[in-house]
Amino acid sequence: MYGLIHMAIESYVRSRHGDAVWSRVLDAAGSPSSAFVSMEAYPDEVTLKLVGAACGTLGVDVPTALREVGKCWTVFVAEKGYGHLLDASGNTLPELLRNLDQLHARINLIFPDLRTPGFSVTDERPGELVLHYYSERAGLGPLVVGLIEGLATRFNVTVDVTPFDCETPKPHAAFKVRWAPVAA
Ligand code: HEM
Numbered sequence: 001m002y003g004l005i006h007m008a009i010e011s012y013v014r015s016r017h018g019d020a021v022w023s024r025v026l027d028a029a030g031s032p033s034s035a036f037v038s039m040e041a042y043p044d045e046v047t048l049k050l051v052g053a054a055c056g057t058l059g060v061d062v063p064t065a066l067r068e069v070g071k072c073w074t075v076f077v078a079e080k081g082y083g084h085l086l087d088a089s090g091n092t093l094p095e096l097l098r099n100l101d102q103l104h105a106r107i108n109l110i111f112p113d114l115r116t117p118g119f120s121v122t123d124e125r126p127g128e129l130v131l132h133y134y135s136e137r138a139g140l141g142p143l144v145v146g147l148i149e150g151l152a153t154r155f156n157v158t159v160d161v162t163p164f165d166c167e168t169p170k171p172h173a174a175f176k177v178r179w180a181p182v183a184a
Contacts, residue, residue, distance in 0.1 A: 001042060001047040003037045004080065006046075041111075041113040066142040067145050070143040070145065072150065074147070074153075075150065101119055101120075117135045131144075131174065132166060144175060145175065148177055160179075161175050163175050
């Protein structure tokens with residue numbers, strides 16, 4: 001995956017656990033330095049090794065770590081100069097979720113080797129919808145849960161995300177998303 005993802009993992013570990021813990025994660029990953037280049041596409045094995053090392057060092061399981069990184073992602077990418085892409089993709093949680101393919105199509109112009117995930121929205125009702133997620137990578141469902149939770153913080157709503165398996169038109173992960181304004 002792109003180095004930008006590695007930098008998000010680094011930012012999460014450093015901000016929550018400090019620089020010394022991040023050094024231990026790099027040692028455990030067998031990585032000589034943390035000089036990940038955001039625009040460089042690394043083999044997925046490198047990303048998985050880093051996630052595995054972070055989980056081993058912090059004593060959390062992989063789904064928990066992915067969800068936490070997902071929660072931090074929107075703030076992280078905004079700090080890295082991609083906030084305008086989020087701004088242009090929606091002013092509310094449902095609007096942004098509807099525009100995720102358009103958002104990644106724009107990101108694809110900046111990151112040409114992106115293995116773009118696919119999203120679609122169905123079953124829209126007031127305060128709820130179903131988000132469908134198509135990926136060539138397995139096991140990233142908890143990342144999507146965290147991403148939706150991070151977006152909810154951005155839009156000042158509370159959210160409840162329930163993952164389920166959807167079989168049509170082909171097997172993929174789906175998420176029932178329910179939201180409500182944060183109580184004043
Ligand atoms: C400006 C904001 C964003 C940027 C710059 C961005 C960028 C990226 C990048 C660089 C990747 C790595 C793909 C690769 O290396 O092949 C990625 C993957 C991914 N992104 Fe985004 N993204 C953004 C917003 C979002 C949001 C809001 C979601 C919410 C669901 C999201 C969901 C995902 C998922 C699930 C993946 C994993 C890819 C896979 O399934 O293979 N992204 N994104």
